[in-house]
Amino acid sequence: MTHDSRPRSQELPLFNPHRPDFTCTVEADKLPPIDAQADAWLKKAIELEDPSIYVDDRDYKQIVALTRQAAERHHWKAMLNLASLYLEKRDPQYGAQDAIKLVEDAMQLGVPAAFDRMGVYYMNGTGVDSDATKAYSFFQRAAEMGNPQSMTFLGEKLTATWDSPADGFWANIPIGRKMLECAFGQGFGPAAYYLASEYREIARNPTRENNERALKVLHEGVKLGCADCANKLQIEFGEPFDPAKMLPPQIDKSRAQRYGILGDALSFNPNRRFPNLDKILPLPPAKLPPWDGKKESLLKAAMGVNPPPVAPPPSAAAQLKGRHFVAAEFTLRKSEVKAPAVLAPAPAYWQPTAPGQDATIQAALAAIPPGLYLQDEPFERFYQPNGGGRLISDVVWERWDTIRHDHSSVAPRAASGLTRTAPLPLAQSAAAKDLCPATGTWQPWVHPDHALSSIVNQSWRQAWLTAGQPFPQADKDWLLDLPATDLTWHLMDAADAQVS
Structure with missing residues (x-):
């Protein structure tokens, strides 16, 4: 059997x-x-x-x-x-x-x-x-x-x-x-x-x-x-x-x-989230803020917010053709993954290297931008730059991942319709241990490469806070093992607390 x-x-x-x-x-x-x-x-x-x-x-x-x-x-x-x-x-x-x-x-x-x-x-x-x-x-x-x-x-x-x-x-x-x-x-x-x-x-x-x-x-x-x-x-x-x-x-x-x-x-719509609920419906003993009675204004006030979109800068990769093209809103970042193979082990951008070859060959391969390959698609083969028609041997492919051009910006993203765009207030941030310095919507943020970034750097983690309130604590309020020193808060919307 x-x-x-x-x-x-x-x-x-x-x-x-x-x-x-x-x-x-x-x-x-x-x-x-x-x-x-x-x-x-x-x-x-x-x-x-x-x-x-x-x-x-x-x-x-x-x-x-x-x-x-x-x-x-x-x-x-x-x-x-x-x-x-x-x-x-x-x-x-x-x-x-x-x-x-x-x-x-x-x-x-x-x-x-x-x-x-x-x-x-x-x-x-x-x-x-x-x-x-x-x-x-x-x-x-x-x-x-x-x-x-x-x-x-x-x-x-x-x-x-x-x-x-x-x-x-x-x-x-x-x-x-x-x-x-x-x-x-x-x-x-x-x-x-x-x-x-x-x-x-x-x-x-x-x-x-x-x-x-x-x-x-x-x-x-x-x-x-x-x-x-x-x-x-x-x-x-x-x-x-x-x-x-x-x-x-x-x-x-x-x-x-x-x-x-x-x-x-x-x-x-189970995909909806209302992280700024306290803006329009705080728990007692807090008083209920005014509301105009319209359902949409209530829901809109409780939604998460996104900053206005930023136009991507011109990029050299966006001018390339074929497999080397990268849309302007993205850029590439080299990963630690390497593949000494003839077929792409995963769908991604890959760049050829030849660490065992001389400097001339290495420079020639380094001039080739990463290209997009499907899984199991044959990698291209390259010939030595000094002629002779000989293939470059021992090629090792390095994987590059796409990241957003504003990867390091405090800009949570969600599918359209699940958040609202708010004019970005004057830049203001605070440490997790501080008291909230201004009333508004605050976004928690860790470094994008942090292990918990995918469940912290999200619009649904936002909080509506009034000046003088403590920020939510990761261990107490989110039950997450996240040191306060890893976390900062950023003001996303300083709008009036009245719902209308």
Whole structure:
């Protein structure tokens, strides 16, 4: 019998609901670098699939093409999105097995979310035989690798007071809570809903302190896109099931109305985020700011902000032709990856070098700009510059990645429609340990090469703060192991606090 070596068939440890410990690993630490050009293609595809566009009016041909372009550059999110498009029959020539192959490719790149997705496929019997045992094994592996979706799924299952495997829950509250906290810290909104329930019921003895903690987590969950959190707060502030056990200090119909609007928006478009929620809906005892009563103005005020786009400077690479062309909004940065091969090992820009050859040959190759190759595409061959028709031997190819031309600027990016553009105020920044010097929207930022940049340098991490407030603390408020010295805050919008 032939052994099945495909990633979908790998042997994983059985799910252990009674594990004694769990180490919080952040998924961002495990992800392959994202090509900036590929990321721009994917954001455009997400924009074209906006739920506000009627399904029959969406250009799925272009959505698939853009997502595929990004996936071919090994953009892991694009690979998983393309798999979903295949399952939705958005490109009829591809089906379930093609989707699984894409997920397997992402698994081989070490992407934690791909292990979670394979677990979903086994749970639902998508392209594979339905097998809950395998599904839970994949979820467990994904959670151990740092995937917040799997942590949330398993964490909720482990926060029961007794075991009932047939019903899918077990009593391992300390581990379940750790998983939920780790997922929440990475910005995964749905984790907040279950974590709030767990905080409220700590030791199964609800207290006012625990209620306040749960209320804050639900509120943060709304910022992170959790529709269930918004709907829960609408009920808690408006018509609690048991007023004696309600989370907020008092009923507040005005707050309930605003949470209801936010919940409807998040249910309609789960990609939305409302990081500046405190601008229009702070938790009590803060007073509600004025509002003109229009839904769009409420949602707009709570959205993240982007600075105005900056036109890219002219670049020599943008004038090149063929495989050497690089769009002006991007530039290339050499990676540490080298390939002494005749075929490109990955889709990327590659430049030939010959470290073992003389200076003349090295200079000749250095004058050749990096070129874009598809995976397994034959590399070009080069001849010695002194004639004779002899090939240059021992060529080593160095990979170059695309980065944005303003790579080092404080400029968070999101798909169009998910943020609003705000005129950039006078440059103002502050250290994480400082108090906020001015009222407005503040953006946290770490160095772009920092391991946590993909979950910090995002518009959904912004915060609306008033002058004199402390900045959110990574360890306390985000549950992230991020030294304050690594983090700075930057003023993005100094607008008036009134919503209109």
